[in-house]
Amino acid sequence: MASWISEVYRKLHLDYHQPPWMEGVAEAFTEAEAQRQAKTFKRSGIEAVEFFAYDHYGYAFYPSGIAPVHPGLKNDYTGLMSKALKAQGIRTILYLNAFTSVEMRKLHPEWMRVAEDGTMPRGAWLQHEASHICIASDYLEAFFFPLLREAIARHAPDGVWIDAGSWMVEHPCYCDNCSRRYLEDTGRSLPAGPMPAPSEELDDEAWIRWRIWRRGLIAPYLRRLAETVKAVSPDTLLAENNAGKYLYGIPHVERGELVKWLAPLELGLDWLSCDPVHFGANHEMTFSREGRYQSTTGLPFDYMNERFHGWGEWQMRPPTDWKLELATVLSVGGRFFFADQPHPDGTVEPTVYRHLREVHDYVKPREPFGHGAEPVPDVAVLASLPSQLIGPMAGPEWGRDQAWGVAVPRSRTDRVDGASMLLSEAGIQHLIYDEETMRRSLDRQALVIVPDQMLMEDETIEALERYVETGGTLLVSGRSGLYSERGERRAADPFAKLLGLSRGGELPAPLHYWQAGPELAASMANGDLKLQVWGAAMQVTLAGAEALAHVLEPVESVWAEGVKDRSHWRHYTTVGAAPAGKTDAGPAVTVHRYGRGRAMYVNGEPFALYYLEGHRLTREWLVRGLEELYPAASRRLDADKPLHVELALQERRTMEGAELLVHATNYFAQKRPGYIIHNEEVPPIFGIRLRVRTKVRPSRVTLEPERTLLNWTWDGERVHVELPRLDLHAIVRIETGAGEGMREEERAGNDERQGDDG
DSSP, X not given: OOHHHHHOOEEEEEOOOOOTTOOSXXXXXOHHHHHHHHHHHHHTTOOEEEEEEEOTTSOBSSOOSSSOXXXXXXXXXXXXXXXXXHHTTOEEEEEEEOSBOSSHHHHOGGGBOOOTTSOOOOOTXXXXXXXBBOTTSSHIIIIIHHHHHHHHXXXXXXXXXXXXXXXXXXXXXXXXXXXXXXXXXXXXXXXXXXXOOHHHHTTOHHHHHHHHHHHTTHHHHHHHHHHHHXXXXXXXXXXXXXXXXXXXXXXXXXXXXXXXXXXXXXXXXXXXXXXXXXXXXXXXXHHHHHHHHHTTTTSOEEEEEESSSSSSOOOOOOHHHHHHHXXXXXXXXXXXXXXXXXXXXXXXXXXXXXXXXXXXXXXXXXXXXXXXXXXXXXXXXXXXXXXXXXXXXXXXXSSSOTTSSOOOOOOTTHHHHHHHHHHHHHTOOEEEEOHHHHHHHGGGOSEEEEOSOOBOOHHHHHHHXXXXXXXXXXXXXXXXXXXXTTSOBOSSOTTHHHHTEEEEEEOSOSEEEEEEOHHXXXXXXXXXXXXXXXXXXXXXXXXXXXXXXXEEXXXXXXXXXXXXXXXXXXXXXXXXXXXXXXXXXXXXXXXXXXXXXXXXXXXXXXXXXXXHHOXXXXXXHHHHHHHHHSOGGGSSEEEEOOXXXXXXXXXXXXXXXXXXXXXXXXXXXXXXXXXXXXXXXXXXXXXXXXXEEOXXXXXXXXXXXXXXXXXXXXXXXXXEEEEEEESSEEEEEEESSOOTXXXXXXXHHHHHTSOTTO
């Protein structure tokens, strides 16, 4: 059913939120203007357009019989756009907002979200109080689903894209609907506020129960959303903004009890779609790491990038940025979704589409290499869905002076994001998996990394035991698995047998140092230096594992009166760090042979710390640990390249056999003091050397889409190839079966380029 969404690469989103005071809405959007825009989109290479039917303010842009029509609307924006796009053969996608409205309080105050103090908060980014609708109310059945049916029946779209839905269901609500339903489902009253801080959340059973219940309302909403769409039009496809991301896990809850955390394939959506970069930020990093997860879900997916620095403005970023962003999405298996914002009168700026045509001309010859291509498993990073939502933030929880300078924002996802950043910089092929998806693909992984995933399922830990016992390799960090997927502290360390050690309580200090043993120190350029590691560390008792490094506590004098707790920690240097002391607090890095495989434990949160700081010494330690478990010579992909060049490995079957595709993207941002990132001038990189493991000797290696033959050799296990120049994006195509269409002169030229051992 989702075939067309898989084949369409170039989509356009027209962001068109209009506050109630706006006059002349769509005033210039006549039938002739709609036709002009549709032709402009067609010339720009756009294959599908998403346009507004119902916006964040709660207004329809067509003559709805259900929703309030925008008071300043002059023309049927939705209807005219739909008709004009279809006349040009462009796919149509309707945009509807779910849970925000500035009008609904007047019509149905009982549907609004209520804070504990009785006030009605604003929804999403709106500046209007009382604009956040509660998912637990009758709103969906009484208003939204009828509106959705009307919009689909009237405009017959190819797709529907719902915004301000599942990602709005997180905040506490004390409306009568929530109180009644929570009591019915759990037999309990809503927990009294305030909501606990993340560092205290796992100690508050009432709030964990409430959070899981609250998020448990999302799955039935998505199911009814899909049923509503398909009942009107079975061929209309459905996406729900940001649903299906590893940082927005959705549980299946029955009668207040968690049944399981749902994999994206179980959500009832036809494709996954996200606007993940809200206010500028780093598109390439976001698209890369989130795409490395969504490419494992079994669903088509796309990401929005945009013309502006942040949503809701009319600036224009460099088209070089756009090209690099689209290339990044393609390299991880996704599709494109460019966002523009029409002026209130409905017009768009032609300059944007001249540049977009240039960008699409750049990516179009690259798109055929996405058809049928699948990411290659090699190193798996586990993103436990509840671990992204419940429990302490990643990295230093306290001890540092956050008021001095600029405090670095922290997130639970920094652990997974840091692992992905490290692997990308190291040139290691990796994908990100939720627990259920990873369990199904463990037999294809050479290494699994569990980066301080505190909440985990028993089935996952048992599967990892079998995986290592039969020859797999595993790296576990920090407090991984000490809590169940329900947020309950396990009585014993579930990884004890596998890791050859037992973890107890947390060490008291917020800061520790790792000191390498003689053998490990000798293998690192800076192995004689102690590594400063902020964040929680554990009391560890060895039970068969070998310690490669040890944890040193900070100097004893940092504790007032010798009492080691948070209230007695004393500020030491400018931002709070204390030097290493002499007290050995236990192992920092261990290895343990288990069955035919090996497991490593690292005591702390180095992946989160690396994401927050990117320190070269942290990278040196982690890369050395990866080499210990999974040497570069054994990896599916290995390379000599700068840190900022990212590689992604895909494979696909062709009429002629099989092929491997190595995508290389050249991320090179200008220096900026703030949040806005630009890749406007990207200097070329020369002489990147790739080594790709193959089962058979290749028949041809080319640079695509230029179809340039490359020099290569094969050592019986790996292809060695040099990428002579990388500008923004390059695809190295390694064919393992000679194509029927290969010309004799190409065969001869290819033979000449193979070298003596090719």
